[in-house]
Amino acid sequence: MKLRKVTAASAAVLALALSATACGSDDSDDADSGSSGGGTIKVGIxxxxxxxxLKEPDGSFSGFDVDVATYVAKELGYDADKIEFVETKSADRENAIARGDVKFIAATYSINDERKEKVNFAGPYLLAHQDLLVKTDSDITKGTDLNGKKLCSVTxxxxxxxxxxxxxxKAQLKEYGGYSECIxxxxxxxxxxxxxDDSILAGFAAQDKxxxxxxxxGLKLSNENYxxxxxxxxxxxxxxxxxxxTKMVSDGAWQEAVDANFGPANYKNEPAPKIGDIVS
Structure with missing residues (x-):
């Protein structure tokens, strides 16, 4: 009888422990449970x-979107070592969010009406434009100068x-498999x-090589609200x-990230857009 009482008591304690653990696992899935809950967050880039x-050869990550995502994740309660960056290609961004593969995506993700039917958008956090990248000694200064010239983009x-x-x-189109090949x-x-996009071009041009x-x-051929x-x-x-x-802009971290990632290409960025201010 004594053995049975001990076993019953142990079972009760175990049941309470399992119940508490289950509650804790629900909390850890919240967007702001990083510091308090000790969990991780998956972010698409x-x-x-x-x-x-960019995923560097040593496995680290760099770039403006990475800096923005890291700042945002910290504000949600996750330090840098609690972030798991997940590759999200353009064609799979909506599916990755819907499947729950990532909590959020910061990946040159232009806001448009079609996409807003499938996902929520925070921001915009950058206003980019379609532009041209040319050699520093090029005489191409306007769009019409491309007539008779070879223009490259991705297939x-x-x-x-x-x-x-x-x-x-009269421009001669050349299509390559990736922008690195065009550069x-x-x-x-x-x-x-x-x-x-000028931001993408500036990023490539800023590489050491x-x-x-x-x-x-600087032609601003379109508006891309990231x-x-x-x-x-x-x-x-x-x-x-x-x-x-909003905080990232106000404390200067946004401009620091722009300068660090795009500065070497003399990228003349637009001022930080206001939340919800979509430029058509």
Whole structure:
């Protein structure tokens, strides 16, 4: 009988412990439970965009989006060593959020109406523009100067096609598999200009091996409002990220990140956008 009483008591204690553990695991999934709960947070970024989201050979990460994501995660309660960066390619961003693969995504994620039907957006945190990257001694100063010149972009991108159709119909389009190939072609003289978002171009041009060789034309051919993607309907996390972005601008960390990641390419960034202020 004594043995049975001890076993019953132990079972009761075990049940209470399991109940407490279950409650704790629910709390650890909250966006602000990092410091108090000791958990981790998964954040989606690009792995292949220098100056924005790049996985370095040593396994570390660098870039403006990485700096923004790290700042935001800290405001949500997660120190840098509690962040797990997950590669999220452009075509899979909405699915990654919906599946719960990541808590939020900061990956040159332009806000538009179609995407807003699938995800919540915090921000914008950067206003970028489609632009041209040319050699520092290039005589290309306006879009029409591309007539008769070789213009490079990535296969499947609409950027170069838009330039050819709307600005320079006699431009010779060259398509490569990635922007790194376009930049190498520009360096060698195989093409005369590369086009995509100015932030992406500035990031590539800021690499040590390219410093001083290229410049942005500053044409502002489109407006790209970069936002942070959050699960559709998760207004609590969206509001917290917006508060974090506002603080990042006000305390100077936003401008420091811009200067550190884009400065070597003489990137003339727009002022930090206000939350919810979408430039069409």
């Amino acid at each position: 690009k792995y292949d965009q220098p100056g924005l989201g 499947g991108s609409t950027s170069a096609q838009n330039v050819k159709e709307e600005i320079a119909p 190498a072609a520009l360096q060698s003289g195989a093409v005369d200009a590369v086009t995509t 390219y410093k001083g060789q290229f410049k942005l034309a 936002g942070i993607g959050v699960k559709k309907g998760d207004t609590a996390t969206t509001d917290k990220i917006n508060a974090a972005l």
